Amino acid sequence: MRTRFSDIQLADPALSAAEHELRKCVHCGICTATCPTYTLLGDELDGPRGRIQLIQGMLESGAAPSPTVVMHVDRCLSCLACVSACPSGVSYPRLIDEARAHVERTFRRPRYEAFIRRALGFVLPRRWLFRWALTVGRYASDIAALVPLPLGSLIDAAKKLPPVQRRRELAKRYPAQGQRRLRLALHAGCVQEVIAPAITASAVRVLTRFGAEVVLVEGDGCCGALNHHLGQTQVFEGHALRLAQDVAAHAADCEAIVTTTSGCGAVMRDYAFALHAEEGKAVGERVRDISDVLAELPLERVDALPKLRVGYHAACSLAHGMQRGVDIPEVLTRLGFEVVTPSDTNCCGSAGVYNVLQPEIAHALQERKGEAVNALDADVIVTGNIGCLTQIGAVSNAPVVHIVELVDWATGGPTPQALRGRISA
């Protein structure tokens, strides 16, 4: 497609990368119908092709976009379904990320909204602060009615979470059981560590059980994804750099950097671009999702395993962000589970802090996903991303667990908490 950038603009690497993608887009519209917000709202401004055009307009002009344009850009989930759909190979993240940064730089949001975004970007990546906020949130039910919608839904979300657990002390290194076959670095996300620390524990158990030595890498505990999606570029880069440095310092000898939250993995994979530094490349090239790693481990099931009907929801960050997910259900089939997938393959609406910032759309997507998931009549729903876990957990009839928890259980670990009392071994 034609673009109209000046040479000065193109000297900026981020703009130049965006321009490269804009040129590749042939405006065919194949992506639109795969976009959750388009299918929901029926306006091309809420679809990828429309957004690409809005983004092109704002980046070319360099000026602050109109509030309408910002609204439509904000509504993007960054689920990247459009990337999987695009035959021309347009890398949409280059566009939406730059657009978010551009909005953040040039657009004055209403004061209240700006505050919420800043608060989210500040609190969530800090485990101690987030834990504290949740505790307050839990008691804030009466306040919820009084506060405007976005904050209200955050409080709602907090109330639905399991009670906050104190964080276990994590060791830095876990030896492989038996003969060591490989060495893996494990990144435990920030939000996940607060609301579902059992996932990291399961991951450590499964990986070590099948011959991996596991090294924990944390940086400041956050990969920066949340800030990234909020357009808070500098904060994101700070987090990313620290994590990359941590990896360089402690995990240089690891074959892969494993994430148990595909939302983090999808962003970390792109560190090379964000950081323009060797450290970034060293992370980006080696990041793998735990599901992907599980697919290659010589998993062996324990004998006394009930034959469960498992509903598998592929997180967008895994399926589209990391372009994996198609054959992940096979991991579960191999363990003797019956695997079914929901008819609705759209994003569940969690999408990082999206459910807080765009509660109405997130809610509609959640409902739709809930219907599809419940139609499966499964014993348990499995996914690989903390956001989906909580989002689907709120509407699913069946308990929802992380894939690594189920695999852990199936190969000798403890029964996942969500299944205790609901399924007899």
Added chain:
Amino acid sequence: MQVLRPESEAEAAALIAEAAANNRTLSIEGGGSKRHLGRLTTPSAVLKLDALREIVSYEPEELVITVRAGTPLAEVEAALAERNQCFGFEPASWSFEPAAAAATIGGTIAAGAAGSRRVVLGGARDHLIGFRAVNGAGEIFKAGGKVVKNVTGYDLPKLAAGSFGTLFTMTELTLRTYPRAATSLTLAVENLDVDSGCALMRRAVGSRFEATGFCYLPRVAIERLGLRQASSLTLIRFEGDAESTDARAHACGETLAVPFATVQHDDTWRLVQQLKSLQASQVLWRLSVPPTAAVGAIAALRPECFVVDWAGGLLWVEPGSASPRDVHAVARQFGGHATLFRGSDDLRRGDVFQPLDAVTAALTKRLKAAFDPHGVLNPGRMYDGV
């Protein structure tokens, strides 16, 4: 009545222009075999196109044939048969008169005369891909093309099929052709009541066995045809090479789980196309309805005799005592439409085609005017003023 017989398209155009200039009206005719169809009109003269008789070009490997409008259907079909082809829509030689043999290709298409295969392969409308014609002002124009896949400009060939010569006079037609099946095999089920017979046909048409005909004959119809004794016949036809038809007919019969017999080259299909079992009555209606509505429509009309074709989509009905108004009401009630196919002159002065709602009627009139502003061509044949 004066009969004008143009020898060329140019002559036809001149005659029509002259009629338009002199406020005369023309009845457009091919062989005259479908004179009884449509409303009764009182034209000043007949424009008979049977002299425009020629196969202009026939390219079997392109599955396309171009013919002048007045070429006898039989002649065209014979040419196709020579190259092992046919018309996919199975042109029906509906007729009660010996003139059936005179049916021309132009008239066949203008009347939309499709047979049992229409349910699968489409009607006359789906097989006419281009034409040349003269409009009501005497102007020659063409539409469509000579290749099957074509969306250049409005699809006027669709409009031509079934327009009963009320819009323009076709002089040359380009049609798609179809490979001719080596054999046909009919799966016959006896003694089903109309409800079960229609249900069976719907299951068959929704199955994977690619049958090309689905019709149901009640006892009266069977008796009139002088066929074997049965209280009814449900017929499902398979076409193709012998091995294929055999496999499909038997697989279909087993899936339907009813006792059946198979008949090779069953002549009944031809008799059905020719409406042989419906010749006893002076009044005959043709209803096109959603297949599930067939039984209800028949019950509502309580006909003396009827034939169900297109798996329930087409009903031929001798309406007994039902008036045109009744028949149209029933057709509307069941989501379809009815056409008086044969009736007295008196009946043919009233509503022959299903009455249109006001907006569609007005649009139809404007459309007529767009082609035939002076009302020269078959005026009133379809509706008052059209």
Added chain:
Amino acid sequence: MPEPKADVFARRSALVEALARLVPEGVVADQDALAAYDCDALTAYRQKPLAVVLPTTADEVSAVLALCHREKVRVVPRGAGTSLSGGALPLSDGILLGLSRMSRIKEIDLENRCAVVEPGVTNLAITKAVEGQGFYYAPDPSSQIACSIGGNVAENSGGIHCLKYGLTTNNLLGVELALMTGERIRIGGKAMEAGGLDLLGLVTGSEGLLGVVTEVTVRLLPKPEVALASLVGFPSIETAGQCVSAIISAGIIPAAMEIMDRFTIDAVESYCAPGYPRDAAAILILEVDGIAGDVSRLLTLVEGIARKVGATSFVTSTDERERQRIWLGRKAAFAASGRIAPDMLCMDGTIPRRELPRVLSRIGEMSKDCGLPVANVFHAGDGNLHPLIMFDVMKEGDLDKAEKLGADILKLCVEAGGVLTGEHGVGIEKRDLMPLMFAEGDLAQQERVKCAFDPDALLNPGKVFPSLSACVEGGAMHVHQGRIPFPNLPRL
């Protein structure tokens, strides 16, 4: 395009307000946002509309049309905006009427083998809704994941399976149509034939010039017992073309026959790795369906023919996944062109099959002469060519060169006995080429049809017809007395 109406611009804000009253939450008027609606999949022409309206119900559509009719404001309907001919290109003084919010499947009636849907439902969504019960909607344009059924009706879209199963027009039972006045008519329904003149056939393929489709009843077909796709490799695209003619001449009509050249094969391989033969200069993808026995017999026959013509390889899918992947590659072909060049023009002429080898090699020469690469991926069974002209709009003169080459290719098609467009529509793109195929009188006759539906020329004017002659009141046409009117001896 028709001269914009200055008075409409002057009334813009009042109009936007009135529209917002009729369709609350459904009007886009922000200038920056309107940029995203400035074209469909033909990007060479762009124009922001006066405003976009996104109704949710047929009543809202009627209300918008009635208002525009009263106010003499032009309207351009839009489905999913995937038209390749610019059919949905907005007018600066016109409302863009988007049907994307009308996306409900209203009824699935398998007993009558049909589905009743709103116009914004995507083509693929219909099949998805019924495939569980063993049915499907046959026409399958490559854009089926995105394009709307309303757009399909307006364009009379085809697809890879229309060789055997027909285009959109052959698979419809009825529509509800809103006229420019806002009045709605029902044409057809669940019965096989509609009564009266075949308005359904006329409206299908009318490119949004006659009315706005507000509901569609489509015919559903039972899924075949077996469908197998074969990949046949050829040493040249011409031999692949010969093979297609040979198969049809043998009286065989496969479910699909598609040809792709090396260029496209490479682009698609990097998108979804469908496993096309690496050594072939062109491939023929051929699908045969039916009951198992028939399919295997036909495949043997077809393979024999292909080998005789010079096929270098013949591989048949072994399971449904493989077949789907083969087609995924084919369906991605246009859209994957962005991997080869930043811009493409997709031509769409149809020619008699026997002309395939000659026309294809001529297109190759023309491409060389003008220096723009042309990829060929097309519905070979129907003789429906899709030369994809690759260019770069940002290179001075490239667009002009591409358009000229495109026009020359279409001229070539018409000369070969073919037509300008087989399934993508005339739109704005081929409008000025219409005289290649039709004489003035032919076009005048078609325009009078437009007048019968929309005498004020408010609905999508400027598309399809090179000149927009005013409609004559009362339909009065001149009859030249004494002079035999032959103004239109065909030009070709």
